[in-house]
Amino acid sequence: MLDHEYYMKKALQEADMAFEEGEIPVGAVVVSEGQIIAKAHNQTERLNDITAHAEMLAITAAANNLGGKYLNNCTLYVTLEPCLMCAGALYWSQIGTLVFGASDLKRGFMRLSNQLLHPKTEVVYGILSEESEVLLKTFFAAKRKN
DSSP states (O other): OOOOHHHHHHHHHHHHHHHHSSSSOOEEEEOOOOOOOOEEEOOOHHHTTTTTOOHHHHHHHHHEEEHHOOTTEEEEEEEEEOOHHHHHHHHHHHHHHEEEEEEOOTTTTHHOOGSSOOOOEEEETTEEEEEEHHHHHHHHHHHOOO
């Protein structure tokens, strides 16, 4: 079984793709039984859809891959702490484990309540948080410059 850093690096690769596309650089991967079954990055600009967060797209892809709506035996790796919308979707998917990199002190779900996830969901955070934060800060610094 590979470790959290390995999968978070895969999520960071997705975040890099978002960055290159001019999207907020957040990436996500879903792992089941040691295999990546879904990966996604933010596509809110590309799809003109405010719900097209990396987590939402990854949840949908994973559910399609598994042929069912529950992801209780899966782990979601995401580079930024999920927002309230994504935490709600994670609750309904009954995700087994959530692992995120950077905390989101303004819009992250833990700021308001860490009880938004399913009671059985394990939460791990801070994995490669510096790398995630640097990518986000670089993106927003470039946006402010333009």
